[in-house]
Amino acid sequence: MTRTTTSAGQAGEAGRAAESARAGESAQLVSTDPADGSVVATFSVDGPAEVADAVARAREAAAWWSGLDFAGRQRCLLRWAAHLTQHADELTELTRRENGKPLDDAYLELVLTLEHIRWAAKNARSVLRSRSVSPGPLMSNFAARVEQRPLGVVGVIGPWNYPLYTPNGSIAYSLAAGNTVVFKPSEHTPAVGRYFAEAFHKANPEAPQGVLATVQGAGETGAALCRSGVDKLAFTGSSPTGKKIMASCSETLTPVLVECGGKDALIVADDADVSAAAEAAAWGAVSNSGQTCVGVERIYVVRSLRERFVEALARELRDVRAGDSYGPMTVPSQVDIVREHIEDAWSHGAKAVVGGSDSVRAPFVDPVVLVDTDEDSAAVREETFGPTMTVRTVDSVDEAVELANATSYGLASTVFSRNRGMEIARRLRAGATSINSVLGFAGIAGLPFGGVGESGFGRIHGSEGLLAFSRPHSIARQRFAVPGMALMSFRRSAATMRIIKRVIAFRHGRAK
Structure with missing residues (x-):
């Protein structure tokens, strides 16, 4: 998709103005097209009072929503998915305007979102159903069960790079587990977030408005949500912000699920399909303008295939x-970070085999491949x-694994090997690995997703995602008394x- 834009300077100036508004310097949140700075939508910024009201409405709606059985919630979620599908063109165009990604990529993001809504709706009963537990010989006169209860109200703070797919990993699974949700979209994609939430209520007009609500704003609004008394807070974003979220939530002992950044590695073993590995690396590193937390950033290739x-x-x-195969950088300030990293790599001896100094033309950045980059850059x-992306030559897979794991992050990884993929994957310190493909785990709804280390903790998606938004309730019921064996009694002999x-x-x- 080719874009017609204003000059880079004009777009950058418009973007900086939008960032000022997004940062809370005004009572208005202005959403703009990252390609040309044109206004997409304007929202009122929600402060602590508005956030508290939204949580209170969600608390009221929770009685109705949790009172539905699994089948009732499934019907609502599938109607929501149907509504989103029927309005796909409208939603993908909004995503294109506000996030910058091409229409086809916006549609693929919606496809993944729909698959996860359906999986959560269809599998909630089997994952969260009541189950019996053996009481053991000493407590054989008891019956024991574990029942999963909804948490209540879940707060979700979403990112801008995948404004549907990523927060949906918390939203759909929370709803399927019987919770209501207060969702703060990124200040860079507020219109997409609002559309997503309103679609639920358009598909389910009988549902109270508090089942899925949005609040709008930047960091202050997110902090207010952390302190609002929600029963859990799910956050996706940078590691520094994730730490601030945890600190805010600690004030009220609010549990958190944190999915932060990554510096994900791709390993090309000596038995890899080179053509397939190159194709995957190109897509994994460059699609969505490289704004993918599980995208390829580091590549380690054995010397024989280098x-x-x-x-x-x-x-x-x-x-x-950029501007044809993929869109602009969504956040203007991110262009400066990309430029700084490229220049720093050159200062550490790297060579560009694709791209160069003219690749950064804000708000667009063309692909850049840096080889022989120092690991300390x-x-x-x-x-x-x-x-x-950086490409480093290694003498063995063992060296590749060591370097891949030598990071504070631990989100995702990729391995290309015809015969050793599972063996190599099991040695990687990461929450997810795709073998002989890139991002394969993202399309499989039954697989849990999350990281370790600076990439955060907790899991969305799959059975683990449903369990993450419920709490176990252990119930022990004495079926009959055993004369003379009352261990928990002052009458014990x-x-x-x-x-x-x-x-x-x-x-x-x-x-x-």
Whole structure:
């Protein structure tokens, strides 16, 4: 998709003005097209009082929503998915305008979103159903069960790079588990977030408005949501902001689920399909303008395949250009970070085999491939979040694994190997790995998603995602009393204790 834009200077100035409004310097939140700075929508900024009202309405609606059975909630969620599908053109065009990604990419994001809504709706009953637990021989007169309860109200703070798919991993699974949700979209994509939430109520007009609500604003609004008394807070964003979220939530002991950034590695083993690896690396690093937390940023290729791989990668990117193959950088300030990382890599001895100094033409950044970049450079150590990648030659897969794991992040990873993919994947410190493909785990709704280290903790998607937004309630019911064996009673006798000691000695006192 080719864009007609104003000059880079004009777009940058418009973007900076929009960022000022987004930062809370005005009572209005202005959403703009990142390509040309034109206004998409304007919203009132929600302060602590408005956030508290939204949470209170969600609390009232929770009684109705949690009172539905699994089948009732499933019907509502599937009607929501149907409404989104029927209005796909309208929603993808809004996503294109506000986020900047091409229409096809916006549609693919919607597809993944719909798949996860459906999976959560269809599987909530089987994952969260009441289950019996063996009481054990000492408590054999009891029946034991674990039942999953909704948490109540879940606060969700979403990102701008995938404004539907990523927050939906918390929203749809929270709703399927019986919670109501207060959603703060990113200040850079507020219109997409509002559309997404309103679609639920348009599809389910009988539902109270508080089942899925939005609040709008930047950091102050997010902080207010953290302190609002929600029963859990799910956040996706940068690691520094994630730490601030945790600190705010700690004031009220509000549990958090935090999915932060990554510096994800792709390993090309000596038995890899070089052409497939290059194709995957190009897409994984450059699609969505490189603004993908699980995108490829570091590549480690064995020496025997190095030349072939670099040549194949350059061919894959030969006709890929920002403004055509993908859109502008969504946030103007991110362009400066990408430029700084490229320049820092050059200062550390890197060479550009694709792109160069003219690749950064705000608000667009063309693909950049840096080879022989020092591992201590910012381009290797810090999350770039742009259409760039570093390629490092290694002497063995063992060295590749060591370097891939030598990061404070641990979100996702990719391995290309015909015969050793599982073996290599199991050695990687990451929350998810795709073998002989890129981002494969993102399209499989049953797989949990999340990271370790600076990439955060907790899981969305799959069974783990449903369980993350519920709480276990353990219930022990005495079915009948055993005369003389009341262990938890002041009537317990000395004879009872003698029996118990013999039983314990027999049960635990012999090594086998």
